[in-house]
Amino acid sequence: AQKITQTQPGMFVQEKEAVTLDCTYDTSDQSYGLFWYKQPSSGEMIFLIYQGSYDEQNATEGRYSLNFQKARKSANLVISASQLGDSAMYFCAMSPNTGFQKLVFGTGTRLLVSP
Amino acid sequence: EAQVTQNPRYLITVTGKKLTVTCSQNMNHEYMSWYRQDPGLGLRQIYYSMNVEVTDKGDVPEGYKVSRKEKRNFPLILESPSPNQTSLYFCASSPGPREQYFGPGTRLTVT
Numbered sequence: 001a002q003k004i005t006q007t008q009p010g011m012f013v014q015e016k017e018a019v020t021l022d023c024t025y026d027t028s029d030q031s032y033g034l035f036w037y038k039q040p041s042s043g044e045m046i047f048l049i050y051q052g053s054y055d056e057q058n059a060t061e062g063r064y065s066l067n068f069q070k071a072r073k074s075a076n077l078v079i080s081a082s083q084l085g086d087s088a089m090y091f092c093a094m095s096p097n098t099g100f101q102k103l104v105f106g107t108g109t110r111l112l113v114s115p
Numbered sequence: 116e117a118q119v120t121q122n123p124r125y126l127i128t129v130t131g132k133k134l135t136v137t138c139s140q141n142m143n144h145e146y147m148s149w150y151r152q153d154p155g156l157g158l159r160q161i162y163y164s165m166n167v168e169v170t171d172k173g174d175v176p177e178g179y180k181v182s183r184k185e186k187r188n189f190p191l192i193l194e195s196p197s198p199n200q201t202s203l204y205f206c207a208s209s210p211g212p213r214e215q216y217f218g219p220g221t222r223l224t225v226t
Contacts, residue, residue: 004157033212033213035215037217043203043219043220044217044219044220045158045205045207045217045220046217047214047215047216047217050213050214052213091157091158093158095212096212102160102163102173102174103148103150103158103160103207103215104160104174105150105157105158105159106157107155107156107157108157
């Protein structure tokens with residue numbers, strides 16, 4: 001079975017600084033996908049970034065990058081130059097890369113960006 | 116506009132009264148799914164569908180039913196709701212394994 005662990009219930013960062021949100025995963029699959037989602041206080045789930053297990057380069061999307069360390073089974077999200085609008089819950093998730101069938105989520109990290 | 120819609124957005128009901136939460140997507144996606152979100156537990160998958168008439172259980176299917184008669188619609192049915200089904204529900208659709216589009220969520224309270 002797949003499992004996602006996010007050990008940081010809450011994180012604080014000052015505006016314009018970088019922050020890393022931790023995510024470790026457990027799976028026996030050889031092929032899988034890793035995701036990060038943002039959930040602002042308004043409640044919607046916003047897709048941020050995706051990393052395939054066979055992708056050799058770390059994924060990047062604007063200010064978001066995914067620090068993928070396959071041997072350590074970690075997929076940390078790095079947000080550069082934090083903005084006040086980054087304050088939200090962040091969820092790490094994984095799925096079998098063969099399909100969308102099952103997305104397993106972590107319990108989330110609440111990020112607060114201060115001025 | 117490409118989107119996933121859910122209705123209703125908010126619902127308060129009583130134990131045992133059957134209800135349906137609708138989900139519709141206009142992106143012609145094959146894959147659709149339902150999740151529930153509870154504090155401290157993240158999102159957990161209830162049911163998913165890989166195509167019309169093809170559905171399967173996720174991690175927490177007890178007390179729920181789904182149907183997929185048309186590609187665009189994937190309603191979630193609670194035949195006899197109970198208070199432990201009070202939660203925030205999300206529908207999602209996907210064209211493949213790399214992207215998922217979530218609906219705005221439905222906050223359900225069962226008293």
